[in-house]
Amino acid sequence: MITTRDIAERLGISVSTVGRALADDSRISEETKFRVRQAAAEMGYVANRAARMMRGASSNxxxxxxxxxxxxxxxxxxxxxxxxxxxxxxxxxxxxxxxxxxxxxxxxxxxxxxxxxxxxxxxxxxxxxxxxxxxxxxxxxxxxxxxxxxxxxxxxxDDHEALRRATAHLVAQGHTRIAYVGGPVELPTGAERLRGFRSALQEGGLPDDAGRAELGPPASLAHGRETVRRLLEDPRAPTALVLGSIQLTLGVLEELSQQGVKVPEELSVVGFGDEPGFSWWGPGLTTVGLPxxxxxxxxxxxxxxxxxxxxxxxxxxxxxxxxxxxxxxxxxxxxxxxx
Known part of the structure; x- marks a missing residue:
């Protein structure tokens, strides 16, 4: 590794002068600074940030x-x-x-x-x-x-409002069996999104059994696939899904495509996040856009x-x-x- 001593020996100046030149010290002439920087670049010198931080310099x-x-x-x-x-x-x-x-x-x-x-x-x-x-x-x-x-x-x-609006959109279209697939309530985001889902059902005047929450790992595509597979096999399958994470959305969309479910004729879906491919998935995915x-x-x-x-x-x-x-x-x- 090239050091300031190597640069000093090449230029025939002191190590302290090299250090000051590299630090843009006003006591060093512009000509010397130029020579030092040029030599440092040619020799492949890289500053030792750890040493600089020990001398009081801040990390970047x-x-x-x-x-x-x-x-x-x-x-x-x-x-x-x-x-x-x-x-x-x-x-x-x-x-x-x-x-x-x-x-x-x-x-x-x-x-x-x-x-x-x-x-x-x-x-x-x-x-x-x-x-x-x-x-x-x-x-x-x-x-x-x-x-x-x-x-x-x-x-x-504002996770609560985002999921409230997404669910209210489905309620306004007449859905009375809506399932929410989201993350665990131990995470504050999961708790707020579930609260938004339930708020929309209550505001829409729907009974308690109109909404169904399926909670699991938010980063799991497998949870999305398995959950939608189970929901579709239920005699009282939901007519609409609202999803609470990007990874869950990807898993659900994969399963719906694999099963050939017609969206929105057989099932309405509101995703989470707005991936580039969501605009052309099937009929185009209605989704929660993130700022x-x-x-x-x-x-x-x-x-x-x-x-x-x-x-x-x-x-x-x-x-x-x-x-x-x-x-x-x-x-x-x-x-x-x-x-």
Whole structure:
């Protein structure tokens, strides 16, 4: 590895002069800075950030801790965050927990040991107490999910309203047997989406047995496939489905296509998230659109401000972005085609 000593020997100057030149010290002439930088580039010199941080320099790495990179919501968020961080001179590092609190803890320990500048986290359902302690020492915010032990800075979606609107759309079309396939209520997102589903049924004046909730792992395509298979075999099969995660939506759509179910003639479907392929799946999928760019930009701006101003205390901050109902051809009155 090329060091500042190698550059100094090549140019015949002191190591301290090389260090100051690379740090753009005003005591070093522009000519010397140019010679040092040119030699560093030619020799393939890379600054030792760990050593710089020991001397008091700050890290330019921000970590994004998420459950599952295969979920397109998280990959899209990561892409938008990376662009925003890059524009501010920061680099995004990705950590994947698989919704396991012990994996989450191991990642947070490693990130803390490497003194990342900040952390954006989609927390597990029950973060370990040591994870809570580690995050208290690092500028951080919660994304999508919110756990009270991790502070009061949170950027999320109005999950209750998003699912309420999605379900109300089906109620307005005359459906009285509606099934919700969603994530566990242990996750705050799962609890709010289920609450939105039930609110729409109540507001529509439907009896308690009009709605059926099937809850399971939100990242499981298999749960989506198995659930819809079981629902379709039921003598009182639902006439409409509303779905509570992107991965569950993908699993349900796979199963419906495999079974040749006619949508919306035999079954109306409202998905979650708006994948590029959803617009041309079957008759076009009616779905809940997510404000990905808005959330990513908001997270980046808040964290950049936090890192640059370094306030002594972080006051509570909450940003709730609305979802949108994207209406296409996969919903219609029971047993009929959309006019």
């Amino acid at each position: 790495v921000v970590a994004l801790v998420i459950p599952d990179i295969r979920n397109s919501f998280y990959s899209a968020i990561a892409h938008e965050l990376s662009k925003n961080m890059e524009a501010q001179g920061y680099q995004l590092m990705l950590s994947e927990t698989d919704d396991d609190r012990m994996v989450e803890l191991r990642h947070l320990r490693e990130l803390s040991a490497n003194r990342v500048a900040g952390i954006i986290i989609v927390p597990t359902a029950r973060p370990h107490s040591d994870s809570v302690k580690l995050l208290r020492a690092v500028p951080h915010l919660q994304l999508l999910r919110r756990h009270p032990s991790l502070g009061s800075q949170w950027f999320g979606v 990905i760019e808005e959330m990513a930009t908001g997270c980046a701006l808040w964290l950049m401000r936090r890192l640059t101003t370094k306030p002594s205390n972080d006051g509570p901050y909450t940003s709730v972005s609305p979802g949108s109902l994207v209406v296409r051809g996969s919903t219609a009155p029971p047993g009929g085609r959309q006019a």
